[in-house]
Amino acid sequence: MSQYLWLIPALPLIGAIINLLVGQRLPRALSSWLAVAFMAAAFGVSVSAVANLFALPPEERVIHETLFQWIGVGSFSVNFAFWLDPLSAVMILVVTGVGTLIHIYAVGYMEHDSDYARFFTQMNLFAFMMLVLVLADNYLFMFLGWEGVGLCSYLLIGFWYNRDNLSVGTDEKFLSPRSSGTKAFVVTRIGDFGFTLGVLLMFWTFGSLAFQDVFPKAQAMFQVGAPVITIMTLLLFLGATGKSAQVPLYVWLPDAMAGPTPVSALIHAATMVTAGVYMVARSHVLYSLAPTTMAVVAVIGVLTAFIAATIALVQNDLKRVLAYSTISQLGYMFFALGVGAYAAGIFHLVTHAFFKALLFMGAGAVMHVMNNLIDMRRLGGLRKIMPITFWTFLIGALALSGFPLFSGFFSKDEILADGFSRGSIVLWAVGVLVALMTAFYIFRGVILTFGGKPRWKEGEIISSGDENAHDEHGARGLHPHEVSAVMWVPLVILAFFSIFSGYIGLPHVLGENWLGNFLEPVFHETPIEISAALEWTLIAVSAIAALIGIFIAFRFYFSDPKIPARLRSYYPGLYSLLANKYWVDQIYEYTIARPGRWLANAFWLDVDGRIINGFADGLGRAFRGLAQRLRLLQGGYARGYALAMLIGIVVVIAIVVMRP
Amino acid sequence: MLTVTHYTILSAILFAIGALTFLIRRNPLIMFMGIELMLNAVNLAFVAFARFLNNMEGQVFVFIVLTVAAAEVAVGLALVVAIFRARDNVDVDEIDALKG
Numbered sequence: 001m002s003q004y005l006w007l008i009p010a011l012p013l014i015g016a017i018i019n020l021l022v023g024q025r026l027p028r029a030l031s032s033w034l035a036v037a038f039m040a041a042a043f044g045v046s047v048s049a050v051a052n053l054f055a056l057p058p059e060e061r062v063i064h065e066t067l068f069q070w071i072g073v074g075s076f077s078v079n080f081a082f083w084l085d086p087l088s089a090v091m092i093l094v095v096t097g098v099g100t101l102i103h104i105y106a107v108g109y110m111e112h113d114s115d116y117a118r119f120f121t122q123m124n125l126f127a128f129m130m131l132v133l134v135l136a137d138n139y140l141f142m143f144l145g146w147e148g149v150g151l152c153s154y155l156l157i158g159f160w161y162n163r164d165n166l167s168v169g170t171d172e173k174f175l176s177p178r179s180s181g182t183k184a185f186v187v188t189r190i191g192d193f194g195f196t197l198g199v200l201l202m203f204w205t206f207g208s209l210a211f212q213d214v215f216p217k218a219q220a221m222f223q224v225g226a227p228v229i230t231i232m233t234l235l236l237f238l239g240a241t242g243k244s245a246q247v248p249l250y251v252w253l254p255d256a257m258a259g260p261t262p263v264s265a266l267i268h269a270a271t272m273v274t275a276g277v278y279m280v281a282r283s284h285v286l287y288s289l290a291p292t293t294m295a296v297v298a299v300i301g302v303l304t305a306f307i308a309a310t311i312a313l314v315q316n317d318l319k320r321v322l323a324y325s326t327i328s329q330l331g332y333m334f335f336a337l338g339v340g341a342y343a344a345g346i347f348h349l350v351t352h353a354f355f356k357a358l359l360f361m362g363a364g365a366v367m368h369v370m371n372n373l374i375d376m377r378r379l380g381g382l383r384k385i386m387p388i389t390f391w392t393f394l395i396g397a398l399a400l401s402g403f404p405l406f407s408g409f410f411s412k413d414e415i416l417a418d419g420f421s422r423g424s425i426v427l428w429a430v431g432v433l434v435a436l437m438t439a440f441y442i443f444r445g446v447i448l449t450f451g452g453k454p455r456w457k458e459g460e461i462i463s464s465g466d467e468n469a470h471d472e473h474g475a476r477g478l479h480p481h482e483v484s485a486v487m488w489v490p491l492v493i494l495a496f497f498s499i500f501s502g503y504i505g506l507p508h509v510l511g512e513n514w515l516g517n518f519l520e521p522v523f524h525e526t527p528i529e530i531s532a533a534l535e536w537t538l539i540a541v542s543a544i545a546a547l548i549g550i551f552i553a554f555r556f557y558f559s560d561p562k563i564p565a566r567l568r569s570y571y572p573g574l575y576s577l578l579a580n581k582y583w584v585d586q587i588y589e590y591t592i593a594r595p596g597r598w599l600a601n602a603f604w605l606d607v608d609g610r611i612i613n614g615f616a617d618g619l620g621r622a623f624r625g626l627a628q629r630l631r632l633l634q635g636g637y638a639r640g641y642a643l644a645m646l647i648g649i650v651v652v653i654a655i656v657v658m659r660p
Numbered sequence: 661m662l663t664v665t666h667y668t669i670l671s672a673i674l675f676a677i678g679a680l681t682f683l684i685r686r687n688p689l690i691m692f693m694g695i696e697l698m699l700n701a702v703n704l705a706f707v708a709f710a711r712f713l714n715n716m717e718g719q720v721f722v723f724i725v726l727t728v729a730a731a732e733v734a735v736g737l738a739l740v741v742a743i744f745r746a747r748d749n750v751d752v753d754e755i756d757a758l759k760g
Binding site: 630 | 682686753756759
């Protein structure tokens with residue numbers, strides 16, 4: 001078979017290089033659509049590659065393609081090689097498919113920004129790195145993509161590097177894009193350090209980093225519960241908590257909303273943040289050998305899902321609600337992985353990529369026409385003005401909340417069913433509670449943004465928190481309208497998948513779990529033993545949880561809008577705990593960031609500035625002082641030098657002659 | 661009978677006069693004469709020892725010294741001319757631009 005897998009990451013890379021070199025000189029439309037074209041081409045190649053994969057018998061579904069050797073030291077070798085199996089097939093379809101739609105949307109979203117070439121360069125570069133991450137056949141190559149997506153995330157969060165405060169029409173203070181980007185980079189760096197250590201330990205243990213070597217060796221060499229595998233998997237999982245925003249490293253993702261909304265949709269909802277989930281699923285052989293790690297993964301996942309969902313209940317910024325929702329849904333995926341339901345986790349990853357990208361792009365559409373206003377307290381009444389955005393956003397919200405027959409319902413139900421039968425009933429109960437809260441907060445968002453009466457006025461000038469904002473769009477008065485076709489067409493396509501992508505993984509009692517069967521050769525999962533009655537009960541419980549959440553949201557924000565304020569005054573402590581995000585940012589600020597800054601200052605000013613610099617300067621000063629005295633010997637009188645020479649010669653001769 | 665000692669003593673005296681000339685006088689032309697005197701004092705010693713020891717190598721050295729002396733005077737006189745053109749003055753004690 002001809003080798004063409006490398007084309008999948010290479011196409012976006014070519015797009016990035018073209019836009020980097022000449023993009024700013026090209027017309028805006030050409031530069032933007034060029035980026036879209038390369039993404040679409042990558043999607044086309046991905047589809048054909050996956051079709052080729054399908055042609056193989058299920059147990060042989062691996063396409064392995066080596067480009068060239070990257071590092072070769074003795075018997076250790078790392079290749080630029082691609083590995084397409086059902087797991088990476090699912091990932092590349094999501095990355096290129098959703099990525100293409102988001103690129104199309106971004107053409108409309110960035111229509112007023114003068115820096116379009118830089119934006120599309122970085123978007124295409126991100127796609128390249130992400131595809132390297134999911135297609136790599138070894139951990140080092142994967143790490144290259146892993147760091148590359150982190151870099152692109154940093155660059156794109158700080159895309160509006162010259163603005164200080166993006167909050168528009170609100171008194172809330174958020175980090176500037178620059179600081180947000182730095183925060184994201186530094187926090188994920190902590191996780192990446194764990195990942196590096198894990199990979200080093202893997203090399204030390206197995207002498208190889210290629211998937212095809214490591215996994216069989218691990219199964220042959222180690223019993224279940226071997227300490228070295230447990231440590232290795234825990235270190236790798238630390239990397240996943242950074243990249244996929246899990247407790248305790250989730251704090252960067254909400255601030256990442258400072259980036260343009262297509263970035264939030266592509267990087268911080270659909271693809272990059274799922275890299276941790278993919279990595280754990282890819283390493284499932286190792287994780288299955290470490291029950292302790294699995295328990296940690298499951299508990300961290302549920303804990304993250306719970307914490308993020310509770311914070312999302314009280315956020316006023318629609319994008320931040322979605323950010324916390326993303327953290328929470330990623331928590332679900334890790335819960336699934338932690339109980340050994342890898343296929344369920346990947347299933348939720350796929351459906352989540354569709355509906356969360358849709359929700360972000362809907363929120364972005366609102367921002368686009370409301371002069372960047374996104375504070376839900378000042379929105380409202382947009383249902384009639386932007387009907388397409390409203391209906392697609394509603395579909396996304398139904399999918400996220402797990403409304404029956406929408407995609408999120410099937411994937412979340414599969415996670416909860418697996419969690420119930422393989423995990424513990426406590427984790428399952430928390431998961432159901434989180435499902436209820438999810439339905440509540442997303443419908444709070446829907447009602448506050450689109451429902452009710454407008455809380456803004458036509459022609460109103462929204463004050464921007466930042467005078468540096470040079471957005472000519474923002475200077476005009478409010479005049480919301482439906483977004484252009486380039487933005488709503490991707491919304492409609494994603495809405496379609498948000499409804500129907502659930503049908504690739506039907507629960508046992510309803511039909512065939514097609515995705516589970518497709519992934520079976522990778523994971524070799526033992527199907528759960530569960531009676532039909534119990535399965536129906538679990539489906540009913542999660543459906544009822546979603547309906548209750550939606551009902552409460554309607555009650556609180558539609559029929560009786562006084563309830564939230566009353567609740568807030570009844571439980572001021574609880575409200576401020578949630579509104580301040582459990583003070584986690586402040587705790588990190590005082591326990592880690594400040595001591596770290598203090599230590600850095602101490603090293604900079606005292607150790608380097610005083611001791612090392614002082615030593616170097618002191619040495620210089622000592623020699624200069626000595627020279628100050630020595631130079632006086634040079635009197636400038638030629639006859640003086642002659643006399644000195646003469647005396648010197650006489651003395652030397654005298655010593656030579658007198659020597660015994 | 662003249663022995664090598666006489667030549668050596670004469671050479672030493674000539675060398676001392678040359679050295680003193682160099683140290684005492686401030687006119688660079690006279691100082692060059694002092695230098696020439698010292699060089700020729702050495703040449704005298706070379707010739708005397710060559711004759712005394714029946715070894716012609718000493719006389720070869722004299723030719724080398726003469727050549728070097730000629731070159732040295734050429735460079736030195738050029739310097740003196742250059743300095744005179746620049747400063748209208750060739751008093752060695754006044755030329756102290758490299759004073760530390």
